[in-house]
Amino acid sequence: MSCSLCDGSCADGRLADLLSEDLSWLWTQLADAADRRGDPLLMTGRLSLIPPQSAGARAAATGLLGRRHIIAGHPIRVDLSTLATALAPVTPGALAAHGAGRRLALRALNRARRSADEEELRRQFGALVPGVSTDRAWAALRRGRWVRRLLDGEDAGTLVAATAGVIARLPAAGDPPIDRRVLAQAATGSPHGLDAGRPAAGLALAVLASIDRVPASGPARQRWSAVGVAYDDITGGLTVVGIAPVGWCVPPGEPVTLPPRVLATCDWPQGDRSVLFVTENPSVFGAAADIPGARVVCTSGTPSRIEIDALGRLDGRGWRLLVRADFDDAGLNHVNAMLAAAPRAEPWRMGVADYLRGVRDAKVHIPLRADLLGSTSWDPELATAMLLQGFVISEEDYLDDLVADIAGATDRR
Numbered sequence: 001m002s003c004s005l006c007d008g009s010c011a012d013g014r015l016a017d018l019l020s021e022d023l024s025w026l027w028t029q030l031a032d033a034a035d036r037r038g039d040p041l042l043m044t045g046r047l048s049l050i051p052p053q054s055a056g057a058r059a060a061a062t063g064l065l066g067r068r069h070i071i072a073g074h075p076i077r078v079d080l081s082t083l084a085t086a087l088a089p090v091t092p093g094a095l096a097a098h099g100a101g102r103r104l105a106l107r108a109l110n111r112a113r114r115s116a117d118e119e120e121l122r123r124q125f126g127a128l129v130p131g132v133s134t135d136r137a138w139a140a141l142r143r144g145r146w147v148r149r150l151l152d153g154e155d156a157g158t159l160v161a162a163t164a165g166v167i168a169r170l171p172a173a174g175d176p177p178i179d180r181r182v183l184a185q186a187a188t189g190s191p192h193g194l195d196a197g198r199p200a201a202g203l204a205l206a207v208l209a210s211i212d213r214v215p216a217s218g219p220a221r222q223r224w225s226a227v228g229v230a231y232d233d234i235t236g237g238l239t240v241v242g243i244a245p246v247g248w249c250v251p252p253g254e255p256v257t258l259p260p261r262v263l264a265t266c267d268w269p270q271g272d273r274s275v276l277f278v279t280e281n282p283s284v285f286g287a288a289a290d291i292p293g294a295r296v297v298c299t300s301g302t303p304s305r306i307e308i309d310a311l312g313r314l315d316g317r318g319w320r321l322l323v324r325a326d327f328d329d330a331g332l333n334h335v336n337a338m339l340a341a342a343p344r345a346e347p348w349r350m351g352v353a354d355y356l357r358g359v360r361d362a363k364v365h366i367p368l369r370a371d372l373l374g375s376t377s378w379d380p381e382l383a384t385a386m387l388l389q390g391f392v393i394s395e396e397d398y399l400d401d402l403v404a405d406i407a408g409a410t411d412r413r
Contacts, residue, residue: 005103006094007041015090019099022060025052027099034093038108042092043084048075117151125160140210146203159199162188166204171228180224180231196220221260221304233261238307239285242295243269243276243319255289263310271319275409277348278311278323279402280334281395287403293410303334308341315342322348324402327355327386327393329372336374348405349398352381358393366392 002008019027029049034042051058051070058070064086065078083092097104126134141147150156165187171178184193187200194201205223208214214223221231237259244250245258245266258266278297279285285298297314299307315321323338323345325331339345359365368390376382395402 003094005101006097007091009089009091009094010098015095015098018087018090018095020060022054022057023064024099025054025057026061026064027096030092030096031100031102031104034096034104035107038105038111040093040097040103040105040109042080042096045080047078047080049078050075114151118147121147121150121156121160124157125164137207137210141203141206144206146206149199150203153199159203162193162200163203163207166194166200167207175228177225177228177230180229183229194224219302219304221306222302225305233264233306234259236260236300236304237263238303238310239282239298239300240296241285241289242293243297245269253289253292253294255285258310260304260306263306266310268314268317268319271314271317273318273320276314276319276321277402277406277409278321278338278345279395280325280331284395284399284402287399288406291403291407291410294406295409296406299334302330303337308337311338311345312341315344321345322405324348324350324395326395327358329369329374332374332376332383336377339378347378349401350376350382351379352385354398355382355385355393356389358397359389359391362391362393362397368392 003010026049030042030047033047034040037045039045051061051072051074053072055072058072062068062070064083065076066082066086067076070076080092087095093104122134122138125138138147141150150159153159166183169178169183169186180194181191184195184200185191187193188198192198194204201220205214205220208227209216209223214226221236224231237257239255239257241253241255244256245262246269247267248256250256274295276295276297277288278299279288280299280301280303282298282300285296288294288296297311303311311321311323321338321342321344323335323342324347325334327350335347335350339347368386370387370390373383373386
């Protein structure tokens, strides 16, 4: 029967004679060396040992180490092959393991096993996801800690196979989109397999991002739409008041949410340069919705590609869009996207003076993620000021002014 601590050579050895208190310093230092070297046997090579102060402990080791005198605190070089001969049939590593009371070099052993597991997983990945550069994808997955998650998971092979199934079933260019739940059922066996937070969804998007087929970050709906997957065209969308698609009958002043399915194809009424306020914040929208005659659109956070396109069509129908968002990295991205889709749109209280006033008046200062901050083409000084100040300013900090702007626009009609 094999030993739980060593290579089994202890079965025929004279452990009791060698595991004395006087020799414990020797086995402790050998055990530490075995861990550092990743060598549980210690049969070859040379080691440097530090003798103890105890004369009895030093004397006990002289014969084993082939030395007549050992001086306390003076390092000595030990030839492990000579020591192995003196200890035979027990290996130096076996005695060190029993002296320390633990198995040696486990970290190195686990490292070797993990490396072998990773190589096998990478081989499976390359076979299951043809056409993808394994080196590039694997490097990206490692940066995103997906390799670690796969190796630490209980069923990495199943997850890789599901991801391969997702990628294989993506529609080709020009083909109609595939519903996310239908894709999930086919690739993972569950219609919820690609829901937000599910491992197969995260891994598939990480792989697709590594080969530049989807954005590396952003709303899930927008990332999936880049590869022809209809993430969810029923929930979400734009919440509006004072405007509705052509053919819709909405009571005056009643807010209504237009889902992505509607926004993708709806026709807007002619705007004739009437002002339409666009906010990302439901708090601003809720306060403005009580104003008689208000015309406001709320994106409720990051707008999807469908929502951005719908705003672009409003611009094309002659509406004068005034757009804004929080003064943070995400908010600047929102405004940039909206201004790109709606060339005649205008920033709404999104200038450097507005930001600096918000910094001065804010009761709470939240640190800005400066490394993610984008450009502000409509006011280049804004980005510079935000970097210098380093704080996020939310739309709620301007609530009274924003509501007053909306009320003022209705009064002028």
